[in-house]
Amino acid sequence: MISIRSALTSAMRSLPLVALAAITMGAQPKPTVPAKVPPAAAAAVAGGLIDINRATPAELEGISGIGKAYAAKIVGGRPYANKAQLVQKNILGAALYEKIKDRIIARQ
Template structure:
């Protein structure tokens, strides 16, 4: 039998996970505030794929190779060009598409 003391950390982690899931679901999908990544650089709620730094792109969960491909393919006129140009596969694009924009310079 597992002692309650050994079980407590797992129960706390489970409760915290449930709390995070519930609070994330209650938030609107886009927030205007800045997100502090590492204490020195802030990442906008929506990243412009034409101007985002490698660190900002990595903060979306993109790997080093995808980050290089996104930067090499600039400029973009629409965020879906990441898929249509073959820069990212659809399954890598789907989870982050709501956090991206493609502003074009005039």
């Protein structure tokens, strides 16, 4: 007959050391599942570029030179066929557009 102690010892030998340490210390191992990103945020910030057609005003304000007023103008002028329409529609000045054009995209 197998004792409970020998059964536990046998079971614990088959566990990875991290799980064994967590069990013996009373800690729960952290899940390795990545945190979910809201679809809107994922669409607005895809590939490091901020999509001016989907970004929230807060995401737009994260771009250097874009404050609340410009963010509101960008959101109010949607949709954009391309990012150059920010200048064509008089949403941004040419100098500011040149400064941020490499950080934005206009996806359809």
